[in-house]
Amino acid sequence: xxEVSNEERRGWMGVLARxxxxxxxxxxxxxxxxxxxxxxxxxxIGLAMLRGRAGGDGAPFNLGEMTVTRCAVRxxxxxxxxxxxxxxxxxxxxLAAVLDAALQDPARRPALMEAVVxxxxxxxxxxxxxxxRKAAATRVRFLTMANxx
Amino acid sequence: xxxxxxGFADPVLDAQSxxxxxxxxxxxxxxxxxxxxxxxxxxPLCPAAGAVLLALVDAGTPLFLDAGADxxxxxxxxxxxxxxxxxAEADFVLAAGVPPRLAALRAGTDEDPQASATLILQVxxxxxxxxxxxxxxxxxxxxxxxxxxxxxGFVAEWAANAARFPRGVxxxxxxxxxxxxxxxxITIREG
Numbered sequence: 001x002x003e004v005s006n007e008e009r010r011g012w013m014g015v016l017a018r019x020x021x022x023x024x025x026x027x028x029x030x031x032x033x034x035x036x037x038x039x040x041x042x043x044x045i046g047l048a049m050l051r052g053r054a055g056g057d058g059a060p061f062n063l064g065e066m067t068v069t070r071c072a073v074r075x076x077x078x079x080x081x082x083x084x085x086x087x088x089x090x091x092x093x094x095l096a097a098v099l100d101a102a103l104q105d106p107a108r109r110p111a112l113m114e115a116v117v118x119x120x121x122x123x124x125x126x127x128x129x130x131x132x133r134k135a136a137a138t139r140v141r142f143l144t145m146a147n148x149x
Numbered sequence: 150x151x152x153x154x155x156g157f158a159d160p161v162l163d164a165q166s167x168x169x170x171x172x173x174x175x176x177x178x179x180x181x182x183x184x185x186x187x188x189x190x191x192x193p194l195c196p197a198a199g200a201v202l203l204a205l206v207d208a209g210t211p212l213f214l215d216a217g218a219d220x221x222x223x224x225x226x227x228x229x230x231x232x233x234x235x236x237a238e239a240d241f242v243l244a245a246g247v248p249p250r251l252a253a254l255r256a257g258t259d260e261d262p263q264a265s266a267t268l269i270l271q272v273x274x275x276x277x278x279x280x281x282x283x284x285x286x287x288x289x290x291x292x293x294x295x296x297x298x299x300x301x302g303f304v305a306e307w308a309a310n311a312a313r314f315p316r317g318v319x320x321x322x323x324x325x326x327x328x329x330x331x332x333x334x335i336t337i338r339e340g
Contacts, residue, residue: 040155041227072153072226080153 004104012103012117013096017085019120021092024099031115032108034098035075043071043093071097079104156188156203156227163188167204171321174330179283179294181275184326191219193245197323198271199223205267206230206241213239215246236266243269248300251310254318262315265333273298275324285335293340294329296322307337 016024028034045067052063070084071093081101083093099116102108157163163186170182190199193216206212206228213236214220220243221232236242236249248270257265280295281304310317310333317333331337 038155040153041160074153074155 003106004109009100009104011121012113013083013100015117015121015124016096016099017083018124019092019096021089021095023120023123024092024095024116027116027119028095031112034095035077035102035108037073037075037081037098037101039094040072040074040080041070043069043090043097045069045088045090069093073097073101075101075105077105153226154189154191154223156223157200158186158188163200164204167200170328171201171204171330174321174328175319175332176287178285178287178332178335179277179281179292179329181277181294182328184328187326191223193217193271194220194223194243195271195323196326197328198243198245198269200326201269201321201323201328202241202243203227210240211238212241212243213249214243216243220245239266241267241269243271245271251306251318251320256310256313256316256318259316262317265316266318268318268320270300270320270322272296272322272324275322275327275329280340282338282340283331283335284338285332287332288335295340297324304337304339307331311336 046069047065048068049065050063051060053060066086067088068084068086069089069092070082071090072080072082073094074080075098079101081097081099081104083096083100085093085096099112103112103117157167166185167187170184174180174182184197184200187196187200188203189196190202194202202212202224206224208229208231210230211233212224212228212230213233214224224230225232230241233239237253237255239255242249242254248268251268254266254268255264257263274295274297276295276297278293278295280293283292283294284290307320314333319333320331322329322331
């Protein structure tokens with residue numbers, strides 16, 4: 001079952017992990033119904049330790065813990081889907097895991113990518129651009145300091 | 150590859166009840182315990198062996214198993230344990246076929262007898278009231294256990310294992326949804 005590249009899968013897993021249950025469900029209404037699945041693990045909530053490095057190359061230290069929800073499901077054809085996402089969104093984790101499994105099936109992938117993943121990715125990119133635009137408006141240029149150098 | 154199978158239906162309560170069954174089996178050697186809600190592990194693992202693995206094995210206990218790739222993937226996914234290729238390095242050894250010799254497994258030391266291996270041995274059936282005569286701590290007079298499909302020469306190997314007490318290997322016998330245990334302090338005589 002290696003008919004999908006890691007980069008592609010990483011892309012849709014990231015989009016689904018950031019989308020949340022409400023976002024995914026809204027897109028699923030227009031898509032074909034999801035295949036039946038059995039839960040292998042979870043969905044369950046736990047903590048993951050975040051490690052940081054001062055300056056990006058210093059000694060690693062524990063920054064703090066974050067809440068993570070994870071889920072693993074299995075479709076009837078044996079494909080296994082995983083989801084790890086930040087927060088406590090149990091329904092979102094299960095939906096993301098089922099979609100991850102379904103997207104590995106070349107027969108289902110184009111329709112699901114078009115109906116679910118592409119709109120979610122576009123919405124997330126728009127939200128990120130909007131935040132960046134607002135932040136850019138408050139940017140201060142220290143012209144005096146730049147001129148003195 | 151048939152894909153992963155689910156583990157315990159209720160990971161917390163089912164693992165606790167499996168742990169309780171193993172505890173009962175260890176404290177009353179040779180008594181057969183039935184597991185209430187064992188998982189359905191991939192072949193050739195039996196439900197009892199799967200339940201014992203998921204209840205006892207974790208990231209701190211290296212496991213050796215001879216049950217094939219599906220079983221290996223299943224245990225690693227659900228228990229998250231390291232898998233070793235040499236039975237002599239493992240804390241838990243699962244034998245679905247011919248088990249490694251007891252003398253080849255970790256036996257602990259006189260100072261740390263608990264650093265020994267536990268052998269989870271799959272057999273065909275466990276029946277009380279006939280067969281081996283077990284005596285030792287946890288048994289008032291004598292307990293009889295018939296093990297269908299026990300490996301050849303097991304009783305002789307067991308005598309050698311019990312002779313190095315406090316060092317030695319403990320064995321958990323699994324068949325279907327039944328579990329019985331043979332702690333190293335038990336003496337086996339053929340009936």
